[in-house]
Structures are given as structure tokens and as C-alpha cells.
Amino acid sequence: MGLQGLQMQTKPNAGLFKRNPPIAGEAEAIERAKNGDPDAFSKLYSLHKRRVYTLCLRMLGNVSEAEDMTQEAFLHLFRKLGSFRGESAFSTWLHRLTVNLVLMHLRKKGLQLVSLEETINPSEEDAPKRDFGSRDTQLAGSVDRVTLERAVASLPPGYRMVFVLHDVEGFEHNEIATMLECSTGNSKSQLHKARLKLRELLRNPEQLPEVESSREVVQ
């Protein structure tokens, strides 16, 4: 039995624009912040702290590191704000800046979270099983966002990275390939494997760890 009643699947690029509509007062705050107005920068922080923090948390899987990277992202934003020309939505630009900082942080840590080898060859235990055609692997009902959040936190880091960047954040495969220094084919392949793995995990949602605890052990 498959799942019913879903919306049209749109291309990520289209989703980006739909999901990043102009925020009231944002443009003015950006211009004032560029001129050094601390209240305006505070407003930008208030407007975007949740999504930047959540992005960091999903990519890092650790609350403490996510807070540190949120801090770094906004400090970096403060230094780079003058270079924002409005050619893309501000939140898109800020998210790309954040992703690059997180990836740089991970590489400095020496974690092979996004290496080709790791994403192409996850451990046998982590890889999705190749039994997608069998009836007993099918989801039995709709997926709620809380359960999906727990399943995403349980993904192997390489799968989680590509899934979050594409399906949650709306980046396109060519953007992900550039950020992760891999091919677009690899990005597509890893996204597919991530979704297959999520399908497996979602078949037994009662076995998924709670989000907070899972985030602590995902690394």
C-alpha cells in the first residue's frame, strides 16, 4: 500500500523561491545593518536564528556544536553582509553561507562526513537494503514530520547531509555537488539511498530514538 493525498513534487529551485518569500522589514533591516546599526542586525538574528540553528543541528547532530556554528554563522554574516546584493533571497544566501561554514568546520575536524568514499560506500549496516520491490517494505501510512525528523537524525551522516540539503533546504544537485565536492550523479545517488534508508526506518517508527538523544549519538 502506498501513500495517498500528496502535493505535487516541485523542483527544488522553485521550492526555494516559494519557501523564501520576502519577510516584512527584512530588506530595511539588511540595509541598516550594512550601515552598522546594531538593532537592525539584532532583528536579522531574530528573523533567521531558528532556521540557521536548525540547519546546523541537522547537519551536525549535536546541540552544542550547532549553537557554536549558529554563532559563527551570524558573526560571519556580520562581516560579509556588505557583499549581499539581493540577487537571491537573503535567507537562501544566509543558508548557503551557513552550509559552507558547517562543511568547513567538519573538514577541519577531519570527519569524512561528506567524502565520496563515505557517501558512496557506507557501512553495510547503514546502507539501504536492496529489497525495495518487496511488499513488506512498504510504508503503511502517512509520515508525520516529528517521526521523519527522528528518522533523519538516525541516518548515516553522509546520507543525512545530502537529504537535508536537497529535500529539506531545497538546494539543487549541482549546488550540493559543489558544496560537497562531489559529482551531481553522486548527489542524486546518495539522495536516493537516503530516501530508501528513511523508508526502511519509517517502517518501524517505534524503534527510532528520540530526536534529542539521537542527535547526540548520530556522530
Added chain:
Amino acid sequence: MSDLSKLDFDSMTVAEFEQYLPELFASGESGRLSEDPRLATFLTANPDCAALVRDLETIAETAKSLFVSEEEPSDKVWSNIEKKLKH
């Protein structure tokens, strides 16, 4: 990645479907893959594959709802930012 132009959608095997599926999803310009007319015959003949496609579409759709989050960093994050900006 697999070249879709070489694929015969009506006569492909399940193994070929598996091989081409990442590219099929990535090329989903026409909307939902489960409603792609090129796949109609194959998915009708292979209900497990049809269910797989629908499930993966559901996962991708639900993922979009994760974009908006109610979680926020602790107050110390902004305090630290303020301190660093003053120096």
C-alpha cells in the same frame, strides 16, 4: 548516472527501474513521478514499484515541512555574538 534516453519505459525490468530511479526522480520536471505517463504501464504492471515511488514521494514531500522549525538556539548564542561584535 543512467541515461534516460536509452530507456524503454514500457519493457524495462525491475532491475533497470531500480538503476534508473535516482535519475528519474532527479529529472521530475513534470511533477510527481507516480503520475508520469511514461511510467504508467510499468507501474501498473509492478505495483510494488509503484508503492515504492509513492513512498519516496511522500518522504520528499514531508521533508519540505521540516524546513520551518520551532527550535531555536539558547540565549547565550546571541549574548556571545553581541560580546564578539563589541570587541
